[in-house]
Every structure is written in structure tokens, then in C-alpha cells.
Amino acid sequence: MGMIANLLRVSQNKLEEYLKDSSLLENDMYNEDSDDKNLQLADIDKSWDGIIFLLTGEGFQDNDNALMRVLFSRQLIDEEQDMGVGPAHYLTPNEVKEIHSQISTVTVKDLKEKYNPTKMEELEVYPNIWKRDNDYGFEYLSRYFLDVQRIYAEASQNNEAIITFLN
Numbered sequence: 001m002g003m004i005a006n007l008l009r010v011s012q013n014k015l016e017e018y019l020k021d022s023s024l025l026e027n028d029m030y031n032e033d034s035d036d037k038n039l040q041l042a043d044i045d046k047s048w049d050g051i052i053f054l055l056t057g058e059g060f061q062d063n064d065n066a067l068m069r070v071l072f073s074r075q076l077i078d079e080e081q082d083m084g085v086g087p088a089h090y091l092t093p094n095e096v097k098e099i100h101s102q103i104s105t106v107t108v109k110d111l112k113e114k115y116n117p118t119k120m121e122e123l124e125v126y127p128n129i130w131k132r133d134n135d136y137g138f139e140y141l142s143r144y145f146l147d148v149q150r151i152y153a154e155a156s157q158n159n160e161a162i163i164t165f166l167n
Contacts, residue, residue: 002127003085005048005071007151008163009040012093015161022078025088025163040160042151047144048166049126054111054141055103059123070099070148071164084167093159100156103149108142115141 008029010018018025028039044051048071049060056065060072068074069091077088091099115138117130130137155162 002046003048003166004046005044006165006167007042007044007071007148008165009151009155009158009160010163012159012161015090015092015163018077018088018090018163022081022088025077026081026083029083040154042147044144044147045140046127047141050120050130050137050141051145051148053120053123053125054114054145055106057114059120059125061123067099067102069095070103070152073164077163083165086166088163088165090161090163093155093161096152096160096162097156100152103152106145106149108146111142111145112138 006029029041052058052060052063052068052071055067055070056063058065060068071089073089073091073095075090077090079087081087117137120130120137121128129140151162154160
């Protein structure tokens with residue numbers, strides 16, 4: 001087990017519902033009897049900190065780079081709510097479009113140039129697998145980064161908000 005990152009695409013109206021009553025989000029995520037069976041939810045496994053590193057050159061801790069917002073916007077649905085490992089973050093549809101424009105041009109080659117397993121180990125970038133097998137670590141991160149790009153592209157195209165959380 002570990003800290004798994006999740007990205008949820010929702011309409012602006014659904015985001016507003018969650019902001020008014022955060023228990024609705026928790027119910028939709030964790031209640032099998034939830035009314036909303038068509039959630040656009042994706043998990044990117046434990047790749048979140050590594051993706052942040054590839055985008056910013058730093059790990060999650062004490063990182064104030066604007067691209068941190070891809071996974072951690074610091075806009076919280078409810079700071080008191082624990083979705084498994086802390087509260088959920090969100091981006092509005094316009095903010096999703098802004099982030100999408102920033103990450104849509106990033107290529108796997110760009111990521112490879114920024115991949116630095118030694119520095120990642122030094123910074124203790126989660127999940128700390130970087131020296132075990134360099135090819136595996138990079139392939140793992142690049143695969144999930146492509147998923148993140150796709151999620152942002154779809155949300156941007158559909159004028160959707162994105163909610164992210166760890167569990």
C-alpha cells in the first residue's frame with residue numbers, strides 16, 4: 001500500500017456542490033451506493049511526487065513552483081476533510097485550461113532530460129524507487145505523466161474542473 005494520487009474530472013456545477021458540502025465528494029468516492037456511478041476518476045498510483053519532480057526539479061515538500069498545481073493546487077475543497085491522506089485540491093475549468101496549456105507541450109524526451117535519480121534519492125522523492133532500476137523508474141513516471149496530460153486535455157476540452165487527492 002502507499003499514497004496513491006487520484007484525479008477526478010467534474011463539471012463546474014459538481015465542483016460547486018462539493019465546495020458547498022464536502023461530504024458529497026467523500027460519498028461519491030467511497031460509498032458503493034453513491035448516486036454518481038459515472039465518475040471520471042483516474043489514479044496515477046505513487047507517481048505523483050516523481051511527476052512533480054520532473055516538472056519542477058523539486059520534490060513535493062516545500063515546492064512553490066506554479067506547476068505543482070498540476071496535482072496540488074492548494075485550493076482545498078475542505079481543509080478539515082481527509083480523503084485518505086489529507087484534503088482534496090481543486091482547479092476550476094479555466095485553471096485546468098491554463099495548466100493544460102503549460103503541460104501539453106511537454107514531451108517524454110523533455111521528461112527524460114529532467115529525470116535525475118540521484119537527486120530524486122537525495123530529495124527522498126516518493127516512492128523512493130529511483131536507484132533500484134533507472135529505466136523502470138523513468139518508464140513508470142513517463143507513463144503516468146502521459147495519463148495526466150490526457151486527463152487535462154479531456155477536462156480542458158469538456159470545460160471541466162479537476163479535483164486531486166491522495167489516498
